[in-house]
Amino acid sequence: LLNRGGETSVSTHASPAAEALRRERSRAAAAALPPPQEGPQTDFYNSTADIVVYGGAAGGGKTFGLLLECARHRANPNFNFVIFRRTSPQITANGGLWDASQKLYPSIGARPNITNLTWRFPSGAKGKMAHLQHADTVHDWQGTEVPLICFDELTHFTEAQFFYLLSRNRSTSGIKPYVRATTNPKAGSWVKKFLAPWLDKNRLDKAAHGEVRWFTRINGEIVWVGEDWRDDEGLPGKSVTFIFSSVYDNKALLDVDPHYLVNLKSLPEVEQARLLRGDWDILEGAYFSEWSEAKHTKLPDKVPAWYRFFGGLDYGKAAPFCFLLMASDDAGNVIVLDEVYETRLTPSEQAIKVAQVLERHGIAPKSCPIYADPSIFPPQEAKARAGHPGKYIAEEYWDEGLNVIRANNDRINGWARFREYLHDPGAFTVFKGRCPNLIRTIGTVGPDPKDPEDVDTTSEDHGIDSARYALMGRPPRAKQPDRDPQFEIRHKGVKVIDPKRLPHALSDDRQEEYFG
Ligand SMILES: Nc1ncnc2c1ncn2[C@@H]1O[C@H](COP(=O)(O)OP(=O)(O)O)[C@@H](O)[C@H]1O
Numbered sequence: 001l002l003n004r005g006g007e008t009s010v011s012t013h014a015s016p017a018a019e020a021l022r023r024e025r026s027r028a029a030a031a032a033l034p035p036p037q038e039g040p041q042t043d044f045y046n047s048t049a050d051i052v053v054y055g056g057a058a059g060g061g062k063t064f065g066l067l068l069e070c071a072r073h074r075a076n077p078n079f080n081f082v083i084f085r086r087t088s089p090q091i092t093a094n095g096g097l098w099d100a101s102q103k104l105y106p107s108i109g110a111r112p113n114i115t116n117l118t119w120r121f122p123s124g125a126k127g128k129m130a131h132l133q134h135a136d137t138v139h140d141w142q143g144t145e146v147p148l149i150c151f152d153e154l155t156h157f158t159e160a161q162f163f164y165l166l167s168r169n170r171s172t173s174g175i176k177p178y179v180r181a182t183t184n185p186k187a188g189s190w191v192k193k194f195l196a197p198w199l200d201k202n203r204l205d206k207a208a209h210g211e212v213r214w215f216t217r218i219n220g221e222i223v224w225v226g227e228d229w230r231d232d233e234g235l236p237g238k239s240v241t242f243i244f245s246s247v248y249d250n251k252a253l254l255d256v257d258p259h260y261l262v263n264l265k266s267l268p269e270v271e272q273a274r275l276l277r278g279d280w281d282i283l284e285g286a287y288f289s290e291w292s293e294a295k296h297t298k299l300p301d302k303v304p305a306w307y308r309f310f311g312g313l314d315y316g317k318a319a320p321f322c323f324l325l326m327a328s329d330d331a332g333n334v335i336v337l338d339e340v341y342e343t344r345l346t347p348s349e350q351a352i353k354v355a356q357v358l359e360r361h362g363i364a365p366k367s368c369p370i371y372a373d374p375s376i377f378p379p380q381e382a383k384a385r386a387g388h389p390g391k392y393i394a395e396e397y398w399d400e401g402l403n404v405i406r407a408n409n410d411r412i413n414g415w416a417r418f419r420e421y422l423h424d425p426g427a428f429t430v431f432k433g434r435c436p437n438l439i440r441t442i443g444t445v446g447p448d449p450k451d452p453e454d455v456d457t458t459s460e461d462h463g464i465d466s467a468r469y470a471l472m473g474r475p476p477r478a479k480q481p482d483r484d485p486q487f488e489i490r491h492k493g494v495k496v497i498d499p500k501r502l503p504h505a506l507s508d509d510r511q512e513e514y515f516g
């Protein structure tokens, strides 16, 4: 009576209908899917890295490759997969992900559940298509165990969503948990930054198509390590690779639909570069079109102590927290002097970093208003200052002696004000080398696809948010003092100039005024 592999033994009492169903199922289970196409799709299918990102232009066969991957372990009854798209309409739209799976999975005996967007394979293996519309939808996945997590169009998700779900990627099914993602190119996205070894043209140790690299996180930052690297528990880094593709790699599509290529070629230039040539550097309509690195940055310079100092602060824990230190001169022009841009610091650690920056610049914390992310403040500030129960993030800053003030968070007016500064020559300048993250991101954020007046909040917006908060604080004009007390000492009650404290910031004629 033992069933030693091969065909499942069947009860002789089964009804003809059940028998027919069984036969149909075992036929379907043995049926094959179309094979991956030669080239990138096969490279994607064959890679054994923990994370494989299948990128490049549109029509390359990426989504199709993802669906083939999800069916790979269909004979394992404990297997399950999930494919995420950012929004639910992206799953169910005509020709979308669900439609594509409908064309493939029934042929191998899988049964759909349209209401839940799930598939069940004959073995019992199953899978689901799900959206992550809101940043915190990820928490619905807490405690779940999914050996294969997929993201279709990775740049649509936030960095925090991706890395959170990576931590959910567990398995008792005997299959080593892994992640697969597809993505069209998008300059300025966190995906480009994460996959810099493959996508950053200026990188010295560039990785090739399909080459595996390993990363870990050290102090919250991604660090690329060698294959043999082990942490203090003897664990290796996570392996990653990137597969490039373009529509020319998808013969299956070009054979049946040559018009697809014609359509791509009729796109406007920027879209063509991204979607036809797979360009990761070209920006689709930068939101801050006024920004120019040449015009708006300069080498750090000494700043007179009489300038008015202020700051902007965007809170983040998993996402970077950003502090910008700024100064305004007597004409109201603003210079961004310094930045702190770090992930995974506690509020008190952040406050210490900010205080250190002020100290380095010789700025008294009280004299430097810091316009901060409204979400860090208690609802009733006055009460909190007087010992409100529960501690708000802002209080950690106050404890450190910092003058954090609830910023005006009117986005549309805030962006308009920021653009006004960028538009006006000399009104907004950033110190090169000191503020690499602000400079890197400011020109790369795009408009919100749903609201062109706003910025795309899925892009890296921490630097510009901080700048917006600071500028909405109406930076005061500095006033150049007649006699700069910093350079005067009193000798027996008489003011004299201390030549040892030669004021670096004094213009030539003012030096003359002092020293004759
Ligand atoms: N291995 C394959 N076998 C048959 N057809 C394929 C294969 N790979 C891709 N295709 C066809 O190419 C079309 C476009 O591929 P898709 O995966 O949607 O591209 P992308 O996601 O890169 O834009 C699919 O709808 C499918 O018809």
Ligand SMILES: [Mg+2]
Pocket: 062, 063, 064, 182
């Ligand atoms: Mg696709």
